[in-house]
Amino acid sequence: MPMHVGGLQLFEPPADAGPEYVREMFESMRDTERIAPLFLKHPYRSVKTGGTLTWRDDEQIDIEHHVRHSALPQPGRVRELLELVGRLHSTRLAWERPLWETHVIEGLADGRVAMYTKLHHSLVDGISAMRLMASTLSSDPDRRGMPAPFAEGAARRRKPEPESSDSLPAAAVDAATTAARTLADLPGDAVRTALSISADAAGMPLALVKTLRKGLKNETSAVSLAAPRTIFNQSITGARRFAAQDWPIERIRGVGKATGTTINDVVLAMCSGAMRTYLTELDALPEQSMVSMVPIGLKAKQAGSASAEGGNAIGSVMVRLATDRADPADRLRTISQSMKDGKEALSSMTPAQIVAMSAIGMAPSIVVPMLRMQGIVRPPYNLIISNVPGPRVPHYWNGAQLVGSYPVSIPINGMALNITCTSYAGNMGFGLTGCRRTVPHLQRLLTFLDDELAALEKAAGVS
Amino acid sequence: MPMHVGGLQLFEPPADAGPEYVREMFESMRDTERIAPLFLKHPYRSVKTGGTLTWRDDEQIDIEHHVRHSALPQPGRVRELLELVGRLHSTRLAWERPLWETHVIEGLADGRVAMYTKLHHSLVDGISAMRLMASTLSSDPDRRGMPAPFAEGAARRRKPEPESSDSLPAAAVDAATTAARTLADLPGDAVRTALSISADAAGMPLALVKTLRKGLKNETSAVSLAAPRTIFNQSITGARRFAAQDWPIERIRGVGKATGTTINDVVLAMCSGAMRTYLTELDALPEQSMVSMVPIGLKAKQAGSASAEGGNAIGSVMVRLATDRADPADRLRTISQSMKDGKEALSSMTPAQIVAMSAIGMAPSIVVPMLRMQGIVRPPYNLIISNVPGPRVPHYWNGAQLVGSYPVSIPINGMALNITCTSYAGNMGFGLTGCRRTVPHLQRLLTFLDDELAALEKAAGVS
Numbered sequence: 001m002p003m004h005v006g007g008l009q010l011f012e013p014p015a016d017a018g019p020e021y022v023r024e025m026f027e028s029m030r031d032t033e034r035i036a037p038l039f040l041k042h043p044y045r046s047v048k049t050g051g052t053l054t055w056r057d058d059e060q061i062d063i064e065h066h067v068r069h070s071a072l073p074q075p076g077r078v079r080e081l082l083e084l085v086g087r088l089h090s091t092r093l094a095w096e097r098p099l100w101e102t103h104v105i106e107g108l109a110d111g112r113v114a115m116y117t118k119l120h121h122s123l124v125d126g127i128s129a130m131r132l133m134a135s136t137l138s139s140d141p142d143r144r145g146m147p148a149p150f151a152e153g154a155a156r157r158r159k160p161e162p163e164s165s166d167s168l169p170a171a172a173v174d175a176a177t178t179a180a181r182t183l184a185d186l187p188g189d190a191v192r193t194a195l196s197i198s199a200d201a202a203g204m205p206l207a208l209v210k211t212l213r214k215g216l217k218n219e220t221s222a223v224s225l226a227a228p229r230t231i232f233n234q235s236i237t238g239a240r241r242f243a244a245q246d247w248p249i250e251r252i253r254g255v256g257k258a259t260g261t262t263i264n265d266v267v268l269a270m271c272s273g274a275m276r277t278y279l280t281e282l283d284a285l286p287e288q289s290m291v292s293m294v295p296i297g298l299k300a301k302q303a304g305s306a307s308a309e310g311g312n313a314i315g316s317v318m319v320r321l322a323t324d325r326a327d328p329a330d331r332l333r334t335i336s337q338s339m340k341d342g343k344e345a346l347s348s349m350t351p352a353q354i355v356a357m358s359a360i361g362m363a364p365s366i367v368v369p370m371l372r373m374q375g376i377v378r379p380p381y382n383l384i385i386s387n388v389p390g391p392r393v394p395h396y397w398n399g400a401q402l403v404g405s406y407p408v409s410i411p412i413n414g415m416a417l418n419i420t421c422t423s424y425a426g427n428m429g430f431g432l433t434g435c436r437r438t439v440p441h442l443q444r445l446l447t448f449l450d451d452e453l454a455a456l457e458k459a460a461g462v463s
Numbered sequence: 464m465p466m467h468v469g470g471l472q473l474f475e476p477p478a479d480a481g482p483e484y485v486r487e488m489f490e491s492m493r494d495t496e497r498i499a500p501l502f503l504k505h506p507y508r509s510v511k512t513g514g515t516l517t518w519r520d521d522e523q524i525d526i527e528h529h530v531r532h533s534a535l536p537q538p539g540r541v542r543e544l545l546e547l548v549g550r551l552h553s554t555r556l557a558w559e560r561p562l563w564e565t566h567v568i569e570g571l572a573d574g575r576v577a578m579y580t581k582l583h584h585s586l587v588d589g590i591s592a593m594r595l596m597a598s599t600l601s602s603d604p605d606r607r608g609m610p611a612p613f614a615e616g617a618a619r620r621r622k623p624e625p626e627s628s629d630s631l632p633a634a635a636v637d638a639a640t641t642a643a644r645t646l647a648d649l650p651g652d653a654v655r656t657a658l659s660i661s662a663d664a665a666g667m668p669l670a671l672v673k674t675l676r677k678g679l680k681n682e683t684s685a686v687s688l689a690a691p692r693t694i695f696n697q698s699i700t701g702a703r704r705f706a707a708q709d710w711p712i713e714r715i716r717g718v719g720k721a722t723g724t725t726i727n728d729v730v731l732a733m734c735s736g737a738m739r740t741y742l743t744e745l746d747a748l749p750e751q752s753m754v755s756m757v758p759i760g761l762k763a764k765q766a767g768s769a770s771a772e773g774g775n776a777i778g779s780v781m782v783r784l785a786t787d788r789a790d791p792a793d794r795l796r797t798i799s800q801s802m803k804d805g806k807e808a809l810s811s812m813t814p815a816q817i818v819a820m821s822a823i824g825m826a827p828s829i830v831v832p833m834l835r836m837q838g839i840v841r842p843p844y845n846l847i848i849s850n851v852p853g854p855r856v857p858h859y860w861n862g863a864q865l866v867g868s869y870p871v872s873i874p875i876n877g878m879a880l881n882i883t884c885t886s887y888a889g890n891m892g893f894g895l896t897g898c899r900r901t902v903p904h905l906q907r908l909l910t911f912l913d914d915e916l917a918a919l920e921k922a923a924g925v926s
Contacts, residue, residue: 062899062900065899071537073489
């Protein structure tokens with residue numbers, strides 16, 4: 001099963017771009033001389049240490065293997081782009097080389113250039129990956145001579161600009177640069193845990209397992225929601241489909257203001273309504289409400305001992321998506337209330353419980369199979385919907401304006417669909433990543449998301 | 464390690480092709496309703512039979528997963544095509560689906576359309592794959608309504624036209640249609656053997672192992688050549704490079720006629736000279752001559768018991784490439800003599816020895832690791848050079864003329880380079896498939912092959 005996260009970025013070439021622009025862009029990236037440490041390491045089973053996995057530098061790094069020039073067939077619509085990104089996201093990264101690839105993609109009929117990057121889950125989580133990519137851009141359209149995202153010194157420490165209060169906090173998601181710095185110092189255990197995703201979760205402390213089990217079996221706990229079985233919660237294949245689209249944050253905010261809900265609530269309501277239509281068409285809508293795991297930021301005092309480790313912690317809330325309700329306004333209200341309840345419950349949780357929640361949020365691929373081993377057979381949630389704040393103002397790479405940014409995430413066995421949103425320069429970009437076989441006609445969800453936003457606007461009286 | 468064979472075909476669109484030609488070609492293939500049995504089956508570990516691998520039909524075949532539309536970046540040279548084919552040949556086929564992919568590739572600046580097809584080694588060997596693809600074409604340029612190569616009824620039984628007497632015989636290589644017919648009836652053992660390539664060669668009969676070991680240790684036997692270690696004979700990675708080019712058979716035949724050698728001898732001499740230059744540049748030329756395994760056809764009486772199974776058998780000869788000689792004419796003479804000696808030795812071999820030779824030729828990926836287990840550490844040969852005859856006259860698919868055909872083969876651990884040639888309509892197409900890491904600058908071999916043909920022409924006095 002592929003275990004990498006990715007990002008799709010769309011760029012508008014600068015005004016002075018010539019006919020050879022994309023090739024030159026690709027070649028300048030390919031000719032990078034000094035690669036950042038994160039992009040040089042690959043896992044290595046050391047004979048000296050008795051077969052333990054460690055990291056080591058690829059001494060003969062083959063940059064042309066990692067940086068690739070691709071093209072779209074005619075007519076070069078977004079549809080052809082999403083098809084290619086789905087394919088590229090389906091192939092595994094080989095452990096014998098550093099665990100990343102960047103594709104510079106030409107051939108969009110409107111002249112935009114796409115960049116798809118993938119990074120193994122053991123290096124960064126999806127949120128950090130988006131951050132890392134954003135951190136290599138500049139808000140200055142005139143800046144030139146900027147290095148490739150994987151070049152040494154490309155990632156800057158930047159002040160994040162959270163778009164909504166529900167979203168991940170600033171400090172917690174500055175993990176990308178930290179990851180880049182500290183990867184070399186990771187102990188063998190961490191490497192083993194990060195890579196042995198499908199194995200026996202040997203890296204998880206027993207105390208954590210116990211807390212999780214207890215929390216999930218206790219109906220009154222904040223982690224206690226049990227989700228209905230859906231088509232998303234079954235074994236998956238290695239092939240992927242990807243769909244992505246933007247909606248103006250102003251529209252989402254408008255619904256929120258008129259209904260007393262947050263931007264994040266409205267994003268969840270869009271997903272809920274879209275999911276309901278999608279599953280109804282497939283005759284597969286469960287009777288009970290679906291449950292989404294939603295990662296959220298925690299204030300230091302909430303996080304308890306977690307804050308001692310230098311910064312805010314990331315928790316997660318199980319949110320009822322109200323997919324059993326027919327009315328859009330009713331769904332939004334229920335979601336908003338469920339989110340409030342979850343956050344309140346989180347604030348009353350013990351630090352150990354919060355760590356357990358974080359574990360589910362940060363490493364579902366480890367935790368979900370482990371829960372199954374612990375005899376918990378119903379899925380703890382049906383899917384993960386994340387919302388990661390990105391830059392508010394336009395950003396550029398050597399004069400090329402970033403005009404769209406979409407996370408490409410990891411479906412896992414039992415969680416065949418992942419929705420990750422990221423805000424950027426006034427738009428909310430949705431990235432939907434699904435198993436190609438388990439989640440048919442993934443593109444339709446984009447239409448349903450669009451329909452649902454319109455329905456919410458109508459219900460809120462703002463359309 | 465990827466275990467699939469492939470083929471790259473170049474087509475010239477018909478005179479009446481419109482601007483949407485490639486898309487229409489792709490869509491007509493994608494819209495195939497009835498898929499041939501070979502292209503429907505996937506391996507399946509049956510619970511009923513205690514975990515034994517069997518074949519079963521993919522009930523929900525996802526044709527868009529198997530038939531793909533791709534494009535080349537600017538400037539759309541053969542170089543960009545080879546780079547893409549190398550990438551496509553590097554990704555593994557998932558066992559959960561039928562083991563094939565076809566890519567319709569647009570974007571060559573000269574207007575030609577490329578088609579790259581890959582098929583898992585367990586379905587067909589490389590030779591059969593080329594045959595299978597050729598058998599779906601027609602020599603009639605006006606024929607239309609032809610089905611896709613993977614459609615039911617696409618493969619015809621055709622009379623093969625061997626280009627040279629050294630090449631594989633007609634009947635022996637009509638295996639593709641046979642494979643298509645009989646795959647469903649394969650016993651579990653055969654499936655296990657074909658798929659457990661890197662495992663313990665459990666499917667090989669002990670008698671065969673003994674014969675092989677004996678033959679390889681006996682210096683006077685026809686299988687007794689031991690090759691020097693070269694950079695090609697080490698562990699490889701999963702990534703591939705591919706290079707391909709044509710040379711007029713008339714030029715190759717001209718050298719043969721002037722020197723009393725065969726077309727196949729001259730092809731081997733081209734490879735030998737190119738290899739010598741390539742390894743000299745890398746400062747890696749072994750002192751002793753390199754040895755190539757060359758599959759050849761056997762007459763029924765030579766093959767002994769093998770002929771009882773209905774047709775000629777395929778044997779193989781170990782040929783000294785004379786890479787230790789500086790003079791092109793000297794190399795060609797030595798190769799020609801080594802080939803004669805090998806064929807003579809083969810004619811005096813027992814049926815069991817011939818079967819052992821065939822095993823090396825047909826399934827090196829099984830046999831070579833097995834030899835290592837048997838304590839035979841020197842490689843039995845340095846690389847495989849095959850020469851497969853193809854159609855002599857131009858062939859077409861729905862009016863599109865096939866103008867080039869190149870096999871894409873399987874490097875394995877210990878055999879990092881494979882050269883497979885196929886003749887077609889007056890040209891000899893060379894397909895070079897190498898491990899991306901172990902065989903650097905693979906494209907240079909094309910230049911060296913070209914230089915070597917010129918040197919041979921000069922030495923033979925025909926230039």
